[in-house]
Amino acid sequence: MGCSTSLVALAAASINKQHTAGKGGAITDREIGLIRKSWKKVSNDMPSIGARIFIQIFTIQPEIKQIFPFHDVTGSELLSNQHFKGHASRFMQAIGAAVDNIDELETAMSALLYGIGKEHIHYRGFNVDYFDVFPVAIMTVLKQEMGGKFDDYSSAWYHLLDFMISNLKGGYYAAKRNQTPPVN
């Protein structure tokens, strides 16, 4: 699928424009409705969707896979790998929480995402730019799930994902600043 690179460039450009939460404005009620509706369609099969999102992340930026214990596992073995399934599950849990609490985005959710962003400083090899890959991957999989219909929902999702990344990065950077330098 040769379209993933152009999709990354497009998405990255759009996302990089708005690094502070709320720069795209508050998520509107209409967007909330669209996100909830589209989420319902995919949330029946969270494990599978989660797996696909991660496979997509690894396709877009293969070096990300290296930081995981399953870095050299591929194909169907990867899909049944305990760590892979566990991480995908945790990941979908977080997205689900964002959608569930979409009416409290600016308050509770931003704190939650900030905390998750913070956690990522503990993952060896993790680079803050990796956060930019996940919205692209999610959008790709959502589009696969919903086909042409996804066009109606895509800008709402961009908006939500942009908000999420801003907060994840914010938490990450804040934790980095507070981190004592590693003693070798």
Add this chain to the structure above:
Amino acid sequence: MGDGPEPGLTNSEKDLVRESWAPIKAEWKVHGIEYFIRLFKEYPYTQKYFKTFDNMEIDEIRASTKLRAHVINFKSGLNSLIKNLDEPEVLEILIQKLAENHFRRNIKAATFQKAFDLFITYGKEVAQFDEKTCEAWAKTLKVVTSIIDGHQQTLSEPVGE
């Protein structure tokens, strides 16, 4: 770990946990906050784990977004565990992650056990958990605590990190 942390929960015990969770989950906006406030009142040291709450009044804490965030996290974590009761391998990873991020804050298995016991007490009060339901929860949560404990012990071992 053999075939995973499967605690020998029977299918009916798993069902009891799932069914009794549903009404609590549905009203989590209320229950989540109340449960944590109860935890802080009963075990004041747990309040200190949240640096922001350290010298705050209970009412302030109740209204804080930080508590709200943690309550959301707790629900989504517990929900995930319950969703994966038939997937011991995934469960193990989820619990390990839980163990890790609490270990960094010095929150150990013993504290989880207290919090879980309180959760069951809370469930009895607000969701009419009957005896069998309480037992099913106790069994499930005991396994969670023991995996947390085991994993945290691994984390304590010096590894040249």
